Amino acid sequence: MQHATQVELLKRTLALVEKGQSDCAPAPSALPVSAYLDETRYRRERDEILRREPVLVARSSEIAAGHFLTRDLLAPLLLTRDEQGCLRGFLNVCKHRGTQLVGDASGKNRVFVCPYHAWAYNPDGQLRGIPHGYGFEGIDRACLNLTEVPVAERFGAVWARLSPGPALDMDAFFGPQIVADFESFAIDDHVIFDPQDIRRPVNWKLTIDTFLENYHVQKAHQATIDAMFWPNLGLFERFGRHIRNYYVKRNLKEILDQPERDWDLRRHGNLVYFLWPNTLVLVEPDHIDFSSVFPDGPLATRVLGHTLLSEEPASDKARRYFEKNNTILYAALEEDFEMAKRVQNGIQAGASDRLWHGRFEPALKWFHDNLDVALDDRQVITLP
Numbered sequence: 001m002q003h004a005t006q007v008e009l010l011k012r013t014l015a016l017v018e019k020g021q022s023d024c025a026p027a028p029s030a031l032p033v034s035a036y037l038d039e040t041r042y043r044r045e046r047d048e049i050l051r052r053e054p055v056l057v058a059r060s061s062e063i064a065a066g067h068f069l070t071r072d073l074l075a076p077l078l079l080t081r082d083e084q085g086c087l088r089g090f091l092n093v094c095k096h097r098g099t100q101l102v103g104d105a106s107g108k109n110r111v112f113v114c115p116y117h118a119w120a121y122n123p124d125g126q127l128r129g130i131p132h133g134y135g136f137e138g139i140d141r142a143c144l145n146l147t148e149v150p151v152a153e154r155f156g157a158v159w160a161r162l163s164p165g166p167a168l169d170m171d172a173f174f175g176p177q178i179v180a181d182f183e184s185f186a187i188d189d190h191v192i193f194d195p196q197d198i199r200r201p202v203n204w205k206l207t208i209d210t211f212l213e214n215y216h217v218q219k220a221h222q223a224t225i226d227a228m229f230w231p232n233l234g235l236f237e238r239f240g241r242h243i244r245n246y247y248v249k250r251n252l253k254e255i256l257d258q259p260e261r262d263w264d265l266r267r268h269g270n271l272v273y274f275l276w277p278n279t280l281v282l283v284e285p286d287h288i289d290f291s292s293v294f295p296d297g298p299l300a301t302r303v304l305g306h307t308l309l310s311e312e313p314a315s316d317k318a319r320r321y322f323e324k325n326n327t328i329l330y331a332a333l334e335e336d337f338e339m340a341k342r343v344q345n346g347i348q349a350g351a352s353d354r355l356w357h358g359r360f361e362p363a364l365k366w367f368h369d370n371l372d373v374a375l376d377d378r379q380v381i382t383l384p
Contacts, residue, residue: 001184006265009235010255013248013269016233023236025362030354033347035368036203041377042298045204049374050074053277054152054159054168056292059192059306061156062106063087068123069106073294075162076100079151080109080123089151089160090125095144121146156188156308157290177239178275187288190308194326198303198333202340204278204295205368207303210336211272211280211291212363214247220339224332229269236362241276241370243363274363276370282329286310287322289329299344303333 016022035041051074063069063081071077076092078101094101094114101121102112109123120128125146130136136144151160152168159170171179200207210216218231228249235246248269255263264285265271271283282289288308296302307326313319347355357364 001181001265001271003261003263005181007260007263009246009265010252010263010268012235013233013246013252014255016235017230017248017252022233022360023362024359025365026359028359029357029365031357031364031368032354033352035371036205036344036347037298039298041375042203042295044375044377045371046074046295049277049371050294051162052165054161054170054173055277055294056157056275056279056290057151057160058158059156060087060153060158060188061192063158066109067107068102068109070102070104073162077149077160077162078102078112078146079158079160080125082109082123087151087153087158088124089149090146091149093147094119094121095127095146096130101146119144155182155185156190174242174275175240178242178244178273181244181273185283185288187308190288190310191312193287193307193309193313193322196303196305196330198305199296199300200303200337200341201300202337202344203299204293204301205371206340206343207293207301207336208274208278208280208367209364210340211282212243212245212274212367213361214245215358215361216339217247220335221332224328224335232360234360238363238366243274243366245272245274245363246270247272274367277374284325287325289326 055073057071057073057077058069058079063079065081065085066083068078068080070092071079078090078092079087080090081087092101093099094116096114096117096119099114099116101114103115111128112121112123113119118131122128125148127141127144147164149161149163150165150168151158152170153159154170154174159168161168174182214229214234215232217229218226230248230250230252233248237244246265246269252268255268266283266285273281273283275281278293280291280293289305290308291303291305294302294304307322309322313322
């Protein structure tokens with residue numbers, strides 16, 4: 001992040017400390033519990049948002065030239081990169097009878113042969129051959145090519161739309177502030193460390209909610225991260241549908257003894273980005289954690305996570321250091337999952353028809369507002 005931006009944010013944070021209050025919205029808000037329970041709402045979120053917006057599906061480094069990668073997310077995805085480095089994305093589905101075409105997770109490009117009736121496809125998605133092809137005479141072969149989906153690479157990651165559509169313009173999608181922040185992190189060549197694939201029985205939005213406020217840290221994370229953070233103090237900003245939060249550490253006042261040129265935002269708090277519609281990015285002092293949250297059903301969630309390091313750990317000591325950091329991170333995430341399960345059980349009991357967002361939880365309202373707008377289905381209630 002540009003140093004001038006860091007100084008500005010740290011000055012705003014110091015002002016909050018002096019005031020003794022977090023960044024706040026003008027008023028509290030509320031959300032009907034049906035937002036987490038209604039199966040029709042879940043299907044619309046899946047089909048009308050998560051399958052139509054760019055989502056993070058891989059790191060660019062995972063797909064070398066001349067290789068392919070598959071992902072089974074909300075739709076089966078096949079990514080191929082040709083020898084010249086051009087990346088393409090397809091639904092991993094044979095056009096004959098709808099069979100998943102490629103079963104391998106990754107490998108060198110080849111002719112992809114359907115395991116059901118042996119229809120064959122080139123890595124560019126073109127239909128190569130049909131056994132006993134006379135049975136399909138009269139069908140336009142162009143409509144039998146693999147269904148292509150738009151993909152783009154930005155910040156060293158592959159973003160894909162999980163359904164056909166126009167080309168992706170990721171700079172326009174993120175907007176100038178998010179682009180400036182992430183370009184400053186220089187993560188294109190970072191390496192993947194400790195990838196995770198976690199499934200838990202809670203609505204996907206409850207998982208995202210836990211990252212968008214730090215009101216719960218003092219109680220829910222007493223055993224893991226509470227000692228590091230200033231109680232319920234943070235900055236909250238939105239840029240279009242994306243959100244940037246800054247959760248303040250207890251060492252903040254150290255900067256009062258430093259010249260501004262030495263101020264380091266990442267040392268004195270954690271930046272948490274929510275990249276619409278489902279990716280969370282935790283920026284720590286010397287590494288960055290990505291988590292993409294997908295519904296795994298109406299009352300289930302799947303989190304695909306990975307840590308980015310500037311280089312491979314150079315020693316066992318360095319590896320143990322990052323392993324220890326991730327042990328703390330994922331222990332805190334398990335605490336969040338446990339709270340989310342308790343919320344899930346509580347709202348299913350029918351004790352209340354709504355949940356509340358305090359003034360110092362504005363990012364929760366923004367996230368759910370954005371879902372409402374995308375679905376043209378107003379649910380968030382703002383108090384006068």
